[in-house]
Structures are given as C-alpha cells and as structure tokens.
Amino acid sequence: MNYKPFEEEKFKRINKKLNFQRWFYSIIGIITISIIILLTLGQIQDMKKENYEFAICLLLIVHSVFVIISILSTAIFCRITNAVLTTLTIILLCTYTGVHFYIRFSLCPNHPNEDFHLITVRLGFILTLLILLLPWTNIMVHEYQMNNLPDKEMINPRSTTFSWFLYLDFMLISSLLILSIRNQSDFGLYEILLLSIGIPLTLLWLYTGMFMTNSKTRHWVFSTIFYILSLIYIIHLSCITYGAISEYNMLSKINESTLFPLLILIFICSGTNMVIHTLTVIISFILIGI
Structure with missing residues (x-):
C-alpha cells in the first residue's frame, strides 16, 4: 500500500497550520509594538524640549522598530538564527524599559513623576511582549524546523x-x-x-x-x-x-x-x-x- 499521498496530505495540513501561526504571530507582535511606540510618542509630545527623557523615548522607539523587523524576519524565514535575534531584541527592549522604570521611580524618587501611569502602561505591554512572544518565537521555529527538511538550512x-x-x-x-x-x-x-x-x-x-x-x-x-x-x-x-x-x-x-x-x-x-x-x-x- 502506498502511504505517500497520506504523508503529503498530512504535510500540507501541518504547513497550512504553521503558515497561519506565523501570520498571527507577526500581527500580534506588530500590534503590541505599535501600541508601545504610540505611548512613547505621546510621552514625547507632552514633554518639554529641555526634558532629558527625550533620548530614552527615542531609544525605545528605535529598538521597537528593531523588534518589528526581527519579528517579521522570523515569521517569514522561520530560521533558528532569526529566532535568536528576535529573542535578543525583545530582551534588550524589556531591559531598557525595566531599568529606566526602576531608575526613575526607585533610585530617583525626587524626579518628576507626572508620566508615571503612561510609563507603567508601556512597561505592562512590553512585559506582555516578553511573556507571550519569547516562548512563542522559539516554539514556532522549532515546529517549523521539525516539519521541514533540516538540510535546507546548513548552519x-x-x-x-x-x-x-x-x-x-x-x-x-x-x-x-x-x-x-x-x-x-x-x-x-x-x-x-x-x-x-x-x-x-x-x-x-x-x-x-x-x-x-x-x-x-x-x-x-x-x-x-x-x-x-x-x-x-x-x-x-x-x-x-x-x-x-x-x-x-x-x-x-x-x-x-x-x-x-x-x-x-x-x-x-x-x-x-x-x-x-x-x-x-x-x-x-x-x-x-x-
């Protein structure tokens, strides 16, 4: 009995599921990052020109763009190298945001805190990004690598x-x-x-x-x-x-x-x-x- 048609049908179903997961993954990532960028732009709009938070806000926007690029490259190519780079960019963005939050409201309590709620909400979205997308990135790439020929990508x-x-x-x-x-x-x-x-x-x-x-x-x-x-x-x-x-x-x-x-x-x-x-x-x- 020839099992090849059944194997091909199973392979198509798995690929269809993985393709949907890749697009859904990228959409969730882009929406979350877009909210983070909009919150940061709102903070810049409300601050004075002499405010030194401008550089930090600009830093978060640029690294948010890095995260979007890495998320898209992971969704498109699904390579291990892309997954590692996405992991690094997300961790770096979370580190910057978390360290900034700790410095602003713990180490420097005398610093003006009129933007406390906005920074806290932004930190919440970035933590959501870390908790949701970090394991999802590695699971998705692992599934793709397991269900496709491993010799296509010689590392x-x-x-x-x-x-x-x-x-x-x-x-x-x-x-x-x-x-x-x-x-x-x-x-x-x-x-x-x-x-x-x-x-x-x-x-x-x-x-x-x-x-x-x-x-x-x-x-x-x-x-x-x-x-x-x-x-x-x-x-x-x-x-x-x-x-x-x-x-x-x-x-x-x-x-x-x-x-x-x-x-x-x-x-x-x-x-x-x-x-x-x-x-x-x-x-x-x-x-x-x-």
Whole structure:
C-alpha cells in the first residue's frame, strides 16, 4: 500500500497550520509594538524640549522598530538564527524599559513623576511582549524546523555565534548613539557631527563583520577595517563611560538629579557594550579564525 499521498496530505495540513501561526504571530507582535511606540510618542509630545527623557523615548522607539523587523524576519524565514535575534531584541527592549522604570521611580524618587501611569502602561505591554512572544518565537521555529527538511538550512555554528554577538553589539552601539542626543533643545552641531560620523562608521563596522562571517566574501581588507573600527570604538566607549561617571559625580555634589536616569542608563549601556564588544572581537579571532 502506498502511504505517500497520506504523508503529503498530512504535510500540507501541518504547513497550512504553521503558515497561519506565523501570520498571527507577526500581527500580534506588530500590534503590541505599535501600541508601545504610540505611548512613547505621546510621552514625547507632552514633554518639554529641555526634558532629558527625550533620548530614552527615542531609544525605545528605535529598538521597537528593531523588534518589528526581527519579528517579521522570523515569521517569514522561520530560521533558528532569526529566532535568536528576535529573542535578543525583545530582551534588550524589556531591559531598557525595566531599568529606566526602576531608575526613575526607585533610585530617583525626587524626579518628576507626572508620566508615571503612561510609563507603567508601556512597561505592562512590553512585559506582555516578553511573556507571550519569547516562548512563542522559539516554539514556532522549532515546529517549523521539525516539519521541514533540516538540510535546507546548513548552519555554521562558528559564524552563527559570531553573527549573534555582532548584531547584539550593533544594537548596543546604536543605543549609545541615540542616548548622546539627550534632549531636543540641546540638539546642536556636536550631536549632528556625532550622528553623521557615528552612523556610517557603525554600519561599515557591521557590514565588514557580516562579510567576515561568510567564507566566500571573507577578505583581509574587511578584517582590517573591522578590527581598526573595533579598536577606535573601544577608546570611544571608554571616554563615554568616564564622562558619564564624572558628570554623575559632579551633579551629585550640587544635588541635581535631573540627568541621573539618563546618566545611569548610559553607564549601564556602555558597561554592557564594553563586555559584548570585547567578546565580539575575541570570538571573531577564535571562531572565524582570521
């Protein structure tokens, strides 16, 4: 007896169910993130131009866009690499929001709290995103991989590990670039120059790193550019960390706490970035073998 028609019919039913799940997953993710972005835009609209919360709000909007892109890529391709990147972006967004909430309303109780309800609602939606989509992402990709031929996607574990660190490092670098803006009224020539130079160099660093992960496009020129930019960024990162600590200590002496949430977030982000960036460079030596 030929069981092939029954197996093909079963395969079609499973694929149909998985396709529905992928679209439903992406719709839920986009709706949740859209609400988070709208709440953040509402907070920006209500704040004064001198408010240092502007940089943090801008940071959350940019990382929300990163989450949308990663959710869509996971729903479309259903690859393990996409699932890991989606997990990283969601965790990073939740970390930023949770740390900001704790700093604002626990470490800095004297800070104005007129936007407490809005920030709390936003935190609730982000926690919902974390609890709902994080396990769903991994379950959905696992089901897809189990019901499709596993040899369609040949994964190089060394290059894949390096690419995960590379993208996480890129998101942290982008975070520090955004936090350098601070507020709307202080956005001047220095911030314009920093973003004009920082964004192209960051993208150049990312793309040279991506070329290094592929053995077909790997070249000593890309490696040289990658390591030079990595060294320059480590120096820049040290300056940012030192500047944030110095400014925090100076403001503590005059009992001025307006900048505290932003400075603490910069310090945490730069410290984490220093660890991840160093690991990315080390892993590029060990795993890529250049």
